[in-house]
Amino acid sequence: MLNTMGTPLGNFLRTMRDSVQPESLGLPEHGRRRSPGLRRQDLAARAGISVEYLTRLEQGRDRNPSVEVLRALGDALCLDPAQRNHLRYLFKISRGGCVTHPQSGPPRRDVRPPVLRTLRLLEPGIAVVTNRVGDILARTSGFETVTSGTGLLDGDEPNLTRYVFTDPRAGEFFADWDDVADEQVFDLWLGSTLDSAYWLSGELAQVPEFTRRLHRHVVPRRGPLRLNHPGGPELRLLRETLELSSDGQSVVVFLPADERTAQAVEALRRPGGSLRAIS
The missing domain is CATH 3.30.450.180 (Beta-Lactamase)
Known part of the structure; x- marks a missing residue:
């Protein structure tokens, strides 16, 4: 099994949120925290979505966010173009749009x-x-x-x-x-x-x-x-x-x-x- 924790999209959102320092966005620090980066409530507020909805996305319980939500999350996290492309790609994976069932063997090794x-x-x-x-x-x-x-x-x-x-x-x-x-x-x-x-x-x-x-x-x-x-x-x-x-x-x-x-x-x-x- 490829991943037992959420979805690729949820993992990516958590990773990006953890990598953002609140002060870099002009947000106040909230004292010592158990996890690094941006708090869920801060990211949700910046993206204009609820904390409960962001939690569902990160935990893989919602796999169908709108294009507008993805764009808002990308803006809120200050993602660069390469990171935004990966966010869109993982969105397709989470919806099943890019995935086929795994084959029984490794990919082809012959070179034309x-x-x-x-x-x-x-x-x-x-x-x-x-x-x-x-x-x-x-x-x-x-x-x-x-x-x-x-x-x-x-x-x-x-x-x-x-x-x-x-x-x-x-x-x-x-x-x-x-x-x-x-x-x-x-x-x-x-x-x-x-x-x-x-x-x-x-x-x-x-x-x-x-x-x-x-x-x-x-x-x-x-x-x-x-x-x-x-x-x-x-x-x-x-x-x-x-x-x-x-x-x-x-x-x-x-x-x-x-x-x-x-x-x-x-x-x-x-x-x-x-x-x-x-x-």
Whole structure:
């Protein structure tokens, strides 16, 4: 079962309410409180709804708020555009508009030949084909270079999400591990269905940090990716993503964010690398 506490929409509203400091909205402090952030009555007043109705939304007992209520809550919480988009998406999930029944197996792992040919054109750059659950389906020699010695590509079916939450080396490799962890769990919500989320959350259900982050719905910043390569240099990489919506996959290209990183990647690169696809 994906979530035993309310609904994704309710979880997101609670998370956003807890993240807002009353003083940032010009509201008075009310002394010590057991929970952080904005009080329900303050948010309800700002959104023009009753406290009882807001409570029902947060607890998942009401799954059909109007568009006007969603807009009012977004305004009251001062959500940015990305957070508002996620609020609307979770509204559809809560109503059942975006969800199909989970399949018995994981998402597809095959990569179409034209996509593989495109990836070859990116050699010897740093690029990878992945899906929403973090399966690494194909990669360039450059990707192998910057991840060598980290354990990410160990095994026949490497998976970034599994690696982030179960391999202790991930905390050393990703300089901003918290941000990467938020990105991985957030992407589980972005597929056309929740099949992949059911599959992977079932596999990682016993990992408390994964489950906690899955229900927080933190919209990630997706800034430069900072990697601590075992060979010594810190790498700062920008990411450009090409969505393959019909496949449920993405091509992610990593570009050096500065000259120091470009030189470090060049020093790490092995000659004669070639694309390796995993089927």
